[in-house]
Amino acid sequence: MDLQIDGNAALVTASSSGLGKASATALAREGVDVVINGRDEDRLAAARDEIADVATGEVIAQQGDLTDEDEIAALVETTVGEFGGLDHLVTSAGGPPSGPFLETDDEDWYAAYDLLVMSVVRLAREAEPHLQEGEGGTIVNITSRSVKEAIDSLVLSNSVRMSVIGLEKTLSQEFAPDVRANAVLPGPHETARIEELVEQGVERGEHDSYEQGIEDVADNPLERVGDPMELGDTVAFLSSPRSGFINGQSIVIDGGTTGANL
Ligand SMILES: NC(=O)c1ccc[n+]([C@@H]2O[C@H](COP(=O)([O-])OP(=O)(O)OC[C@H]3O[C@@H](n4cnc5c(N)ncnc54)[C@H](OP(=O)(O)O)[C@@H]3O)[C@@H](O)[C@H]2O)c1
Incomplete structure (x- = not known):
């Protein structure tokens, strides 16, 4: 299936490894120009080379910490400056620490909120005017199956990520009809x-x-x-007009781990 996104521009955050990298790879294979991001410069450069090997568009690596508002703005600025626009925003981030509730303190909660929620808030705010300008702007938030079913020893993920889903659903209404927003909820x-x-x-x-x-x-x-590319390919599909009537959804990608019916 031709996803019809060849020549578009994307920003994929936290993409020097794992699910972000797989999403950037899937988009790059479809001919999308992609900005990737992470904090560690060596890991980021290695990911850029790996993605560039399979890309048919351009791949730019920009170092940046997703807890820093200015660095988030710079990521959007680079994408628009280098590619002339921003059609697809894919948000990933590092994961919060694991452990039981009584071992977390206020600092852990604020740090998890800053990394997982405020990064998406700031990215959406910065990206919105550019997403609206193109044809078929999309946002895909990578979160976790923990929003469907609480996972043992992951109280921060179980709690804080729910905010991203509320945000994503709201954006799917407020940014429509020209921009769609969806979330993917990975299992292991x-x-x-x-x-x-x-x-x-x-x-x-x-x-x-x-x-x-x-x-x-x-x-x-x-x-x-799961193989990260199984999730990456779903992200590319959700970013494409081939999924044009899917909006405001949370799609669990976990091999059927989660017991919830819906
Ligand atoms: N893999 C799974 O099984 C799974 C399941 C459910 C949910 N998730 C969630 O999905 C997200 C991605 O997980 P993953 O498996 O892709 O993890 P990963 O392979 O460890 O990759 C994490 C990526 O995030 C970057 N990163 C971390 N903190 C950052 C920050 N402050 N600013 C910018 N980049 C940052 C890392 O690069 P640097 O460290 O160099 O910055 C790296 O590129 C996480 O939130 C994770 O909890 C994963």
């Missing part, structure tokens, strides 16, 4: 984040070993964790 995918969570679970005694931990998180009807 093979990225650095899932390795980190399993390692922390082993330290807390929740899994007997790392291997056991990976088996535990892959406990779903498909009996495996």
Whole structure:
């Protein structure tokens, strides 16, 4: 299927690794010019080279911290300055620390809110006029299946990410009809984040070993964790006119892990 986004421009945040990188790769393969982002310059440069190998458009890497308002504005400015517009905004971010509620303090809560929610607020605000200018502007927020079903030892993710869904639903109404907004809700995918969570679970005694931990998180009807590109391809589809009547939705990509009917 031709996604009909060749020549468009995208900003994908937190994309030097994992799900953001996979989303940027999927867009770049379709001929979209992409700005990618992360804090660590070496990791970012390596990701740019990897994506450029399969891209048919341009790939620009811009270092920036998503908790910094000015660096967020600079990401949008670079995309528009280099590519002449911004058609697709894909928001990802790092994950908040894991652990039980009583081990979190106020600082942890504010930090999680800043990283996961305020980054999306600021990106949407900066991107909106440019998204409206193009034909078929889209926003896709990468969040977590934790908004559908609370996950053990992830109180910050379970709580704070709900705000992103409320925001996404509101944007799908306020930015329409020219801009659509949707969210993807990943379950376990093979990225650095899932390795980190399993390692922390082993330290807390929740899994007997790392291997056991990976088996535990892959406990779903498909009996495996997701390939990041499976999520990336969905993000590219949601960014394309091929999904033109999908708006304000939260799509769970978890191999059927989540038990909720809807
Ligand atoms: N993978 C999963 O199984 C899974 C499941 C559910 C939800 N999620 C969520 O999906 C999101 C992405 O996860 P992932 O698996 O892609 O993780 P990942 O492979 O660890 O990648 C995280 C990316 O975010 C960047 N990043 C982190 N903090 C940043 C900041 N303050 N400013 C700019 N960039 C930042 C990292 O680069 P630098 O560190 O260099 O900045 C990296 O590029 C996370 O919120 C995660 O919790 C993941």
